[in-house]
Amino acid sequence: MSSYTKSPTQFAFPSRILHWLMAACLIAMLFIGVAMVASLADYHTLLSIHRPLGILILLLAAVRLVTRLLTRLPDFPPSMAPQERFVAKASERLLYTLFFALPLVGWAMQSAGHYPIVMFGTVHLPPILPARPELYATLRETHTLLAYLLFLTFLAHVAAILFHTLILRDGLLERMVPWSVRAAEGKGRI
């Protein structure tokens, strides 16, 4: 394998920034979502953040997917068995699907529920579905189920990365850290 076809040791810089930005948004979003449905006092404030933050996540997900398709991805470390690579790839696909599905289901559900899709000030989005009660009810339940699925996938993702980084010490996390890691440093020393 000649040197210029060698895979990068890290994700492209924009992908790494988008990863951590979206991680912060998504963790905030999951906690806001689960807290607001149980809260009387903070429901409105949390909902006012939840809607525009969801649309921001949808936009970031679109940019991130395009960035991913346009850039070369780093290899999985040799410590990962083929079955584990398969699981890792499947979980990445699931996460990307949820990045798009959750905001779109939220937007669709608000549309079906005859709500205005308020962002901030006078800015609001058009409905993407007609107002239909039974559709609202189904999408509302779907939104919750997908959110729990995202939270569980997030936990599994964090557990797997921590296991690789702290136990196997194969430097898996270095593929995604925002700073630059040279190829020679690729083996874990943590």
Place this chain on the structure above:
Amino acid sequence: MSTTESDQIYQPPTTPLRGSGLAVRLTAIVGAIVVTAGLFLYAGGWFTPHKLTPAGIVNTFEYLNGVHSGFRRNHAKGVCITGYFESNGQAQTISKAQVFLPGRVPIVGRFALAGGLPYADDTPKTIRSLAILFNQPDGEEWRTAMVNIPVFVVNTPQAFNEFQLASSPDPATGKNIPGAMPAFLANHPETAAALKVIGTHPFSSGFGDSPYYALNAFRFVNAQGESTPVRWYLAPDQTFEANSTAPTGKNYLFDGLIAQLHAKPLRWNLMLIVGQPGDSTADATQVWPSDRKQINAGALTINTIESEATSPTRDINFDPLVLPDGISPSDDPLLSARSAAYSQSFRRREGEHKEPSAISTSEVEK
């Protein structure tokens, strides 16, 4: 999403951990996951089951009234209307909302009786409500759910829940629990005071000659960014008649409204009460001093009436915090609580089979 990693050959890690180092790190990983999951469940209220939630408020309604498939958990018996609001432009001094520019915006709305029983008989003393959705040309909406009492009976969601339980018949016996209401009033002097104020505003004869009050204070924001505390109510153009006639049928209030609207449109003026510094915006049981300036923002005309069976308004949640830019929530804790509880009621009823409404299509067309 393709990678080239499959070209690589699997190699086990070169420096595996052993012994106590391994145990400490495994514990740390499991701990981090458990703590994160725990925080998530805590945020969702799983460890505080006795704290009142939006679902808890709606559960109280269902406990007291039963579950009536497809109906609102409160203000269950109603009829839908349409019309328009003609702004005179006078409210522009305190709000930049498009609805207050001079001109006409379409409205939809719903008259209803308070309570969770969709087939209850109309009575002269049941609280009447009017909910309105103003459709601004820019697509923003203003939704408001108003009632015919000048102040609300409680000022917190927790007190509301307790009041519901104390003031309603026990579902097991069909009778009010002896002593429950006096005990509640002893703990809530603000409710006793509010009930006195309500007593000095006798109900009118019907839906059409009644005022409707928004109860909660809001903040209006004008083009200069100035924020003003405001309460609003609808003042009827129809002459107020005393509430002296005995009920003539189980739907007599709705039938009277239907007859009036078949004869001619009904009209209200939208009155804005402008608060002053020091006026409480967080206590819906209090009235502001009577000398506060009032702005007549324009006339609300209702000209068509329709049964819930055919009107899309049945599936609108009159969430009082669906507001256009230029109207904001105040610090009244009831506002967020209403928004949350209405949303919970909406979520439940929208997925249910819809039973026919008491005020049927044929009744509305009579």
